[in-house]
Amino acid sequence: MIDPNDPLDVQVEKQTKIIDALIRRTGRQHDVGHSAYAAFQSAIALQGQVWAKTLDLERASNELELVRYDRERTQKNLTDALSAMEGGFALFNDGTLQVCNDLFRTLLPDITELILPGLAMADYFLAMEKSTHLVGADAKLHVNLAEAQTGPSGASLLSFVVALSDDRWFQISQQRTSLDNVIILQTEITDVVRQNRSEKDHLIDMQAHYLQAAFDNMSSGICTFSRAGMVMMHNDRFRELLGLPFTLMHQGTQFTQILGFIQNNGLLVDSDITDIDRWPYRLRTEGQLRKRLRHGGGRVLDLQAHLLPDRGFLVDIKDVTLESRATEMLEKRVDERTSELTEANVRLTAQSEAQARVEEELRIAKEAAEAAVSSKTRFLAAASHDLLQPVNAAKLLISTLVDMSRTTAMAPTVDRLDGSFSSIESLLHALLDISRLESTESALSVTEVCLGSLMQGIIEDHAPVAAKKGVRLDVVPCSLWVKSDQRYLMRSVQNLVVNAIQYTENGRVLVGCRRKGANVVLQVWDTGMGISHKDQKRIFDEFTRADNVPPGSGMGLGLSIVDRTCRHLGHTVSVRSKPGVGSVFSIEMEMVPGRAPMPVSHSTAQASFDNDMNLIVLVVENDPYVLFATTQKLETWGASVLAAKSTEEALTLVRDIGMAPDIILADYQLDGDDTGVQAIRLVREETGSHVPAIVITADRGPALVQIGARNDFTVLTKPVQLSRLRPLIDWKTREQAEV
Known part of the structure; x- marks a missing residue:
């Protein structure tokens, strides 16, 4: 019963x-x-x-x-x-509160009295949205709170971050259980946010150190002054050449104080500084100042001052003592030889011997000059690698930081940091390009270049920037070939396209080519602010911009590099512009006759990278900062990364996993005699597989590209452009999978 x-x-x-x-x-x-x-x-x-x-x-x-x-x-x-938990916890059954701990109730004091058993989950998030202790409630947070009122769908996890008024940060997570209950967790992430903020400030400080290091390694004396005429940044060479004391050269010192000290202490010959009081006025009115000075210690100095876009100015001092003495010596020799020619024939033998000595001295001087140029070229190659290594690491870290902070309140600050670093990178590339062009013309490697692929690559690189600004960026397909240096021609066209996008608020930028007899003219059209007729004659000078350009729009080096490059390559640069209508910049080059046209694609399929990169990537890089930054970026893309500092370590990792990686990313210059080319070869031999590979290097010469063609790997130059790296990895791994 x-x-x-x-x-x-x-x-x-x-x-x-x-x-x-x-x-x-x-x-x-x-x-x-x-x-x-x-x-x-x-x-x-x-x-x-x-x-x-x-x-x-x-x-x-x-x-x-x-x-x-x-x-x-x-x-x-x-x-x-629940009381012992470090974070807030609450359990909702059928949309009403069943149980919670004290931290959950007291997180927002002004709604504590509302949080009682039976409280509806939608009412809780409505009260949270209206709480006065919640700060930075942007549109994204309102969307998250509205979604949280109904809870996550299915077994998914809903998570977002909120900021409290006392600079505390919490992550709110919602998880639906197997019994269809909803659990809410409140996890404090204040320490993580503050640490990221501290790392961001440290990164900004490091960029200033890198720029100061670049100044300190220059042979010239460099000093920059603010708009008010106060010292902002200088190197020790500037102080040494002028003989200034340590106590005088510091931030905040007025330019007039330096001139006064020079004048009062007789550091320069009086005849050279008779108008020293008018130097600031001439600099402001003429935009530049150049003086040949004689120092009291016997040195001869070449002083050049240029007005910067923010109305500050840069002073560059070079020691030209040897050049001046050589000139004086040659002038003296000419006088002696002229005097000797008027003497009797009995002195012809002595005159011939004197001439031979002069020729020998000139030969020695020429060899010394050639050695100096060669030394400068080697220094630039080493400096490029050492400077671009930290720049490459910082660029990757900032890109990772942008991805991590995209949905947080730190996103605007990180975007500004990214923009500031891009300006530093552009300035560094400009300074290195100018130095290379001044060092020797042998840096140029003239070959046959296809304009179609060159223009298409530039357009693809800058299309996101143009789209973000609302500017339409188009290219007219072209299959012509020209004689030029591909790297420097690409840099020149890039500078023209970047300027066109920067100074076009809305409208269109168009890149295309026209035939002109045996030549071809590459043109960049824009519908921007235009350039006045008087400014068109001087915009190709260094540190010069048009009068209608707003402050803070660059250093005025891009067009100067274009002009120098084209003069070295024998190209002709011209500009046509009308204020308020737009501008057309043209580069005229010699066309290669009889070259078969390259197929031109009128539309480029854009790959989608929304999914994770399900690849095993072997990264070989001896710089720990670059290795860390590259690993972080690849992992945010979803890749599994094997990080190695040398070829030996890379082989050990490959043996440990017992299989070949999907792709290899290797730096060319490793420690000692180790190279990325050797790492690629030995990993392929170890695995018995032709693993796809990319070599990343600061070396911009053609020799490594030829080695890559023979060994089937692609060469990318530092700092790496992420817009090219991700599609290149996808293309090479997809190509290998299809094989």
């Missing part, structure tokens, strides 16, 4: 009903029989049954009490566990 599987309270209820029925039965004597003995016998039997059922009832009541005690103890243990 009683099912032992029923709950205890149901069993007790059934037993009570049975006992009541038995008692009623004893009261009805006619059911027992007509005899007294039968009635007595029936009563005794019924009484035994009543006792048995009463014992069952008491036992069931005791078990029910034990169950209630266990439930209360479990509830107390759950409450203690």
Whole structure:
């Protein structure tokens, strides 16, 4: 009659009903029989049954009490566990609050009284949105709070970050359980946010150190002054050449104070500084100043000052003592030889010997000059690698930081950091390009260049920037070939395209080519602010910009590099412009006759990289900062990274995983005699597989490209352009998979 599987309270209820029925039965004597003995016998039997059922009832009541005690103890243990949690915790059942800990209730003090069992989850997030302790409530946070009111769909996890008024940061996470309950966790991430903020400030400081290091390694004396005429940055060479004391050269020193010290202490010959008081005025009105000075210590100095775009100025001092002495010596020799020619024939032999000595001295001087130029070229190659290594690491780290902070309140600050670093990178490339062009013309390597692929690559690199600004960027397909240096021609066209996008607020930028007899003219059209006729004659000078350009729009070096490069290559640069209408910059080059046209694609399929990069990537890089930054960036793309500092370490990692990586990214210059080319070759031999590979280097010469063609790897120059690296990895790995 009683099912032992029923709950205890149901069993007790059934037993009570049975006992009541038995008692009623004893009261009805006619059911027992007509005899007294039968009635007595029936009563005794019924009484035994009543006792048995009463014992069952008491036992069931005791078990029910034990169950209630266990439930209360479990509830107390759950409450203690929630109180011991470091973050806030709450459990919602059917959209209403069941249980939570104290931190969850007190996170926002002005809504603590509302957080009670039975509170609807939608009402909780509405109250959170209106809390005065919540700061930085942007549109993204409102969207997250609105989504959180209904909870995550299915088994997905909903997570977002909120900022509190006392500079505390919490991550709010929602997770739906298997019983369709919703758990809300509040995890404090204040330390992580503050650490990221500190690392960002440290990174900005490091960029200033890198720029100062570049100044310190220059042979010239460099000093920059603010618009108010105060020292901003200088190198020790500037102070040494002028003989200035340490106490005078520091940030905040006025330019007039330096001129006064020079004048009062007689550091320069008086005849050279008769108009020293007018130097600041001439610099402001003429935009530049150039002086040949004689130092009291016997040195001859060449001083050049240029006005910067922010109305500050840069002073460049070079020691030209040897050049000046050589000139004076040659002039003296000419006078001596002229005097000797008027003498008698008896001195012809002596004159011939003197001439031979002069020629020998000139030969020695020429060899010394050639050695100096060669030394400068080697220095630039080493400096390029040493400067571009930290720039490459910083660029990768900033890109990772941009991805990580995209949905946080730090996103605007990180975007400004990215823009500031891009300006530093552009300035560094400009300075290195100018130095290379000044060092020797042998840096140029004239070959046959296809204009179609060159223009298409530049357009693809700058299309995101143009789209972000709302400028339409187009290219007219071209299959012509020209004679030029591909690297420097690409830099020149890049500078023209960047300027066109920068000075076009809305409208269009168009890149295309026209035939002109045996030549071809590459043109960059824009619908920007235009350039006045008087400014068109001077915009190709260094540190010069048009008058209608707003402050802070660059250093005025891009067009100067274009002009220098084209003069070295024998190209012709020209500009046509009208203020308010737009500009056309043209580069005229010699066309290669008889070269078969290269197929031109009128549309470029854009690859989608929304999915994770499901690849094993072997990275070989001896610089720990670049290695760390590259690893971080690849992992944000979803790749599994094997990070190695040398070829030997790379081989060890490959042996450990027992399989070939999907692709190799290797720096060319490793420690000692180790190179990225050697790493690629040995990994391929170790795995018995032709692994796709990319070599990343600061070496911009053609020799490494030729080695890459022979060994089937691609060469990318530092700093790496992420817009090219990701598509290149996808293309090379997809090509290998298809094989």
